Amino acid sequence: MGDNSGNAKILYFGSLISLLIIAIAYGKIEQDQSYHAFADNRTLLGIQNGLDVISNLAILYPGLLGLMLHNERKDDFEYRDGIESLIHYHLFGGMLVTFVGSVLYHLDPTDTTLILDRFGMAIVIACYCSLLISDFISVDLAKKMHTPIIIIGISTILYWAIIDDLRAYFIFKHQPLILIMILLIYGKNSYDKSQYYLWSISFIMLATLVENLDVEIYKSLGIISGHTLKHIFAGIALWWIYKMIDTRKVVNSA
Numbered sequence: 589m590g591d592n593s594g595n596a597k598i599l600y601f602g603s604l605i606s607l608l609i610i611a612i613a614y615g616k617i618e619q620d621q622s623y624h625a626f627a628d629n630r631t632l633l634g635i636q637n638g639l640d641v642i643s644n645l646a647i648l649y650p651g652l653l654g655l656m657l658h659n660e661r662k663d664d665f666e667y668r669d670g671i672e673s674l675i676h677y678h679l680f681g682g683m684l685v686t687f688v689g690s691v692l693y694h695l696d697p698t699d700t701t702l703i704l705d706r707f708g709m710a711i712v713i714a715c716y717c718s719l720l721i722s723d724f725i726s727v728d729l730a731k732k733m734h735t736p737i738i739i740i741g742i743s744t745i746l747y748w749a750i751i752d753d754l755r756a757y758f759i760f761k762h763q764p765l766i767l768i769m770i771l772l773i774y775g776k777n778s779y780d781k782s783q784y785y786l787w788s789i790s791f792i793m794l795a796t797l798v799e800n801l802d803v804e805i806y807k808s809l810g811i812i813s814g815h816t817l818k819h820i821f822a823g824i825a826l827w828w829i830y831k832m833i834d835t836r837k838v839v840n841s842a
Contacts, residue, residue: 596774603766604759611755618752624697627806628813639816640694644687646823650830651683657834668778668838669727675718675734676833682711683826690819703749706757710741716764716829723782724775765789778840784832791825 632638658677667673686708693705714737722730744757768789772782795818798805802814 596770599770599774600766603770607759607762611759614755616752617754617758619699619702619748619754621699624699624702626694626697626813626815627803628816635695637694637697639812640819641691643816643819644690644694646820647683647690647826648687649823650827651680651687653827654680654683654830654833657830669722669731671727671731671734672722675715675722675730678734678738679712679715679719680830682708682715684708686712699749703745706745706748707742710745710757710760711738712826713761713764714738714741717767719829720764720767720771720775720785723778724771727778765792776840778838779832779836780839781832781836784828784836788825788828788832791821791828795819795821795825 626637626640628639629637630639632642635641654676658673658680661667661673665673686705689701689704689706689708693701695701715734717737718730718734721733741760744760747756748754768785772785798814798821799818800814802818804814805817806813
């Protein structure tokens with residue numbers, strides 16, 4: 589990252605410290621039980637909360653494509669370092685875990701099943717961060733940080749499950765957004781197609797928006813809710829990452 593590394597570190601740690609200060613000042617964030625009351629609770633094809641369950645196929649799809657790609661590359665694809673293969677495997681595997689967890693959650697929305705849903709999401713978020721580090725900073729740093737980031741992500745879920753405080757998870761959840769904005773400006777591209785990250789993060793932000801407008805969207809459209817759209821947009825965001833990994837070429841192997 590050259591001379592820009594100092595600016596990147598200042599921005600990242602400055603933003604992280606700011607989030608921590610805000611979280612401490614705000615106080616404990618308990619899980620709002622009204623979160624489980626989704627706008628569209630219709631039964632479809634005998635499935636309770638049918639569209640919220642079935643729409644998780646949008647998340648399963650890029651996960652399966654990614655694992656198939658990983659399997660095809662296992663013997664003859666030349667990665668810059670073995671950590672890249674591991675990150676990809678965990679990332680796409682995490683999408684499958686997210687699919688299973690979200691399906692189980694929407695079949696029976698409770699705090700207990702929400703743990704399963706967020707467990708998979710934590711893995712995907714962690715791997716997304718590892719991928720950014722590997723692509724824009726160095727594979728050596730990614731090699732050191734990949735497992736700790738996953739452990740940190742899972743720990744935020746356990747902390748919420750035990751203490752009923754979502755602050756740590758919310759901070760962790762927003763790390764990809766913080767990292768990508770900083771690294772696209774100050775990072776050094778190892779691959780082409782880095783613009784696909786922008787498409788991905790745009791759909792992640794769109795998914796967050798429609799999730800928070802679950803009831804309003806369902807009342808307006810009548811056939812689909814904001815939470816169902818969240819799954820679809822999240823799946824599109826993850827598809828862009830799959831597409832990037834599938835088609836990109838090395839531009840800087842250092």
